Amino acid sequence: MQALNDFLSTISGFVWGPFLLIPLLLGTGLYMTIRLSGLQVRMLGRGLRHGLLDRDDDGGEGDISNYQALTTALAATVGVGNIVGVATAISLGGPGALFWVWVTGVIGMVSKYSEAFLGVRFRTTDSAGEQSGGPQYYLQRGIKGPVGKVLAFLFALFAIIASFGIGNLTQANAVSAGMHDTFGVDPWVSGVVMFIAVGAVLLGGIQSIGRITAAFVPMMIIIYVVGGLIVLGLMVDQIPAAFQLIFTDAFTGTAATGGFAGSTLMLAVQYGVARGIFSNESGMGSAAIAAAAAKTSHPVRQGLVSMTQTFIDTIIVVTITGLVIVTSGVWDAGSDTAGTMTAAAFSTVLPGQYGGTIVSISIVFFAFSTILAWSYYGERCVESLFGRRGSLPYRMIFTIMVFVGATTELEVAWTFADLANGLMALPNLIGILILSGLIARETKAYLSFDPKLTASAEEVRRFLEKQGTDWR
Known part of the structure; x- marks a missing residue:
């Protein structure tokens, strides 16, 4: 296993290195930010309102509400990466890695918009009458010829593999x-409980997943955020110094101290970007699969709702985790403690076992919801390759792997997850760049017509007729 882990680490290091994914990821985000005139800043407030307050897009076609699509995407992204992943980034890249997590989040918002827009724009109806979309469809339907087919196939293949890494083994x-x-619960007990719970939910498909995530995703985020804010409130005098350390080390690297081995600027960028993507999945294309199932009257509307998921995940939840770790002073304990670093940070301030309990309960909720959402992502990619007949076998294997992940020590799973994430992102980012003209053109046209996202479904229909665009 160690030899396999070393091999995967070598490949992952190249994929996430300075010559491939990092420049492609940041470059795509910057390019789309320019083409869309800073959309993630201009339209953030309206996107939040449309997703969280309006919730339903009256008259829109789809399987779940835009709010359920948002919470399903949040379920997939607000997971172990927000707690353990951030700690790992800081323990290996230093406090400066948190800055690059933020950069990835801000730039990633426009990438998330672009892929969600395309997911709805090129979605199709499957043999069961459900909406299917995502990079495995829009890469093929939007990019004509063999290039689109190859990119779509590679995305679907890597996404299926990733669903067992980022979406299953590491979470379980x-x-x-x-x-x-x-709580002293034996791992096999947790494995059996999760096996039964995941299997029961998956039987109901996306409607069942949407109902479950809509019910408890907001609750789990609120519990964790409130706990983190209490900790930060009790250490408020340390926050200015923490920000200074984060911004300084982001551009200079971090000297060795305590159990921390030291890091260079490149390590801070590499781990910050990698763990940022692990957390918010912007650029990976996964959230576009959930967005495609949403009831919406226009792709721009759902794209803006999906964009807010990255803001909530990274700018709010990840920031709280990172600040708690840095302000508490546990960040330099060494990478071997990354798995328990966040719990230790909470426990430095909260009395008794409250800190560890809050983090442990949050991990349970975060991880379980991630498993549910990624089961849907993987299943949709299986369907794109093998049709509906592949759904049941995939669900069975996926559910069994939940038990395996819960009862087996899998050091290699984290390396495997990072690698699969990177391989997923490559064809998707290439596709976004190729389709950037369409995204910019149709986004500008729709927002000129409906800048406040208040147009009725009938008004949108007449707009589409006038434009000569029948995206359905």
Whole structure:
């Protein structure tokens, strides 16, 4: 296993290195930011209102509400990456890595908009009458010829692999470890419970997943955020120094101290970007699969709603985790402690076992919801390659792997997850660049017509007729 881990680490280091994914990811985000005139800043407030307050896009076609699509995407992204992933980035790249997580988040918002827009724009109806979309469809339907087909195939293949890494093994293992460390629950008990729970939810498909995530995703985020704000409130005098350390080390690297081995600027960027993507999945294309199922009257509307998911995940939840770790002073304990670093940070301020309990419960909720959402992502990619007949076998294997992840020590799973994430992002980012003209043109046209996102479904229909665009 160690030899396999070393091999995967070598490949992952190249994929996430300075000559491939990092420049492609940041470059695509910057390019789309320019083409869309800073859309993630201009339209953030309206996107939040449309997703969280309006919730339903009256008259829109789809399987779930835009709010359920948002919470499903949040379920996939607000997971172990927000707690353990951020700690890993800081423990390996230093406090400066948090700055690059933020950069990835801000730039990633426009990437998330672009892929969600395309997911709805090129979605199709499957044999069961459900909406299917995502990079595995829009790469092929939007980019004509063999290039689009190859990119779509590669995305679907890598996404299926990733669903067992980022969306299953690492999440299930985090749940069982947290339950064992905090409450003394044997891992096989956690594995059996998750096996039954995941299997039961998957039987209901996207409607069942949407109802579950809409019910408890807001609750789990609020519990964790409130706990983190209490910790930061009790250490408020340390926050200015923490920000100074984060911004300084982001451009200079971090000297060795305590158990921290030291890091260079490149390590801060590499781990910040990699863990930022692990957390918010912007540029990976996964959230476009959930967006495609949403009831919406126009792709721009759902794109803006999906964009807010990256803001909530990274700018709010990840920031709280990172600041708690840096202000508490536990960040330099060494990479071996990354798995328990966030719990230790909470426990430095909160009395008794409250800190560890809050983190452990949050990991359980975050990870379980991520498993549910990624099961849907993987299943849709299986369908794009093998049709509906592949759904049941995939669900069965996916559910079994939940038990495996909960009961097996899988050091290699984290390396595997990072690599699969990167391989997923490559064809998707290339596709966004190729389709950037269409995204910019149709986005500008729609926002000129409906800048406040208040047009009725009938008004949108007449607009589409006038434009000569029948995206359905």
